[in-house]
Amino acid sequence: MLNNEALQEQVGAIELLIRYAVAESEQNLALDFLRIFHKDSFALDIIQDYYRTLPEAREEPLVKISVLESKEQVFLLLLSTNKHHYFYLANDDGGLLLDEWEQGLSAPQVLSFFGYSDHDAFSKQHQSVESCREYVASERLxxxxxxxxxxxxxxxxxxxxxxxxxxxxxxxxxxxxxxxxxxxxxxxxxxxxxxxxxxxxxxxxxxxxxxxxxxxxxxxxxxx
Ligand SMILES: [Zn+2]
Ligand SMILES: [Zn+2]
Structure with missing residues (x-):
């Protein structure tokens, strides 16, 4: 399932999504970012889901994935475009887009899973987008x-x-x-x-x- 051919196929499918979802002037930005992860099935699943879901129907290229929390193979990520940031929960079975950074993280189960008493405790720990650790391609390998x-x-x-x-x-x-x-x-x-x-x-x-x-x-x- 994780062989090179399957990965190439997935990259191709995402390229197609990008052509539909992103304005022509920004497609290269989106494709360059995609290429960094061409061998990383974990990241490819996330990128594919992002372009399928397109939060708020904004047609913005994804330019950064950051890791906020990880526990027992569940990852709380931040997906960033040049203008917006979205919390995203991922494990090996799939992912789920959550709130936007500006609103803070509100899902109570997610907060308690990662050991936070509430929204404020979480925001205190994660104060700025800039301080979030960027996901490195293939780090899960x-x-x-x-x-x-x-x-x-x-x-x-x-x-x-x-x-x-x-x-x-x-x-x-x-x-x-x-x-x-x-x-x-x-x-x-x-x-x-x-x-x-x-x-x-x-x-x-x-x-x-x-x-x-x-x-x-x-x-x-x-x-x-
Ligand atoms: Zn183990
Ligand atoms: Zn034994």
Whole structure:
């Protein structure tokens, strides 16, 4: 699904959208920005969605993507044109355009997911558009970050991450039988069992993320 041909096809589809959506005088700006991300499927999905949705039906080229927050593979981004900025929530399943920067972020679930008590607490943390970190092309393919749960090399995965290696058998912790054997149960049914498992794992010593654990299909793609 992530092969070069599919990416090229997606770039072509976005180019077409741009020709319809953006004024002729600004199309080159839009296309130049698109080209930066021609191998980054995460960014391409966002750019494609932007031109499909065209916030407020403004026909402005997208010129910057910034990362405001990220947690458990969910990203709060800021999509910028030369005149406007839009909050955008993205994960591997898709994205959602939220409020404009001027109004501040108001969606309560989004605020609480990223640990903010309210709109004001968020605005305090993110005071200016200029201070937002710009998204770097292909940063999600960065080998020092677990491709599944987002843990950095040397730190623990989020429990349940399919990339985590089992400290008992060396297999895939979310797939092998060790967790049942350790607790002597048929299945894990409640929070209590999960807590017990976490304790067992802590005693045994969990294996932190390392780039060698990346699924091989990703490793191959990076060298292609
Ligand atoms: Zn992980
Ligand atoms: Zn195991």
């Amino acid at each position: 960065n080998e020092d970050i677990c491709p599944s749960c987002g843990a950095e090399a040397g730190s623990l995965h989020i429990l349940g991450c399919p990339v985590e290696v089992c400290p008992w058998c060396g297999g895939q912790l979310s797939r092998c039988n060790c967790r049942f054997e350790q607790l002597d149960v048929e299945e894990l049914t409640d929070e209590k069992m999960l807590n017990q498992l976490e304790e067992c794992l802590a005693n045994k010593g969990r294996i932190p993320y390392a780039r060698e654990q990346r699924p091989s299909f990703l490793a191959k793609e990076n060298t292609a």
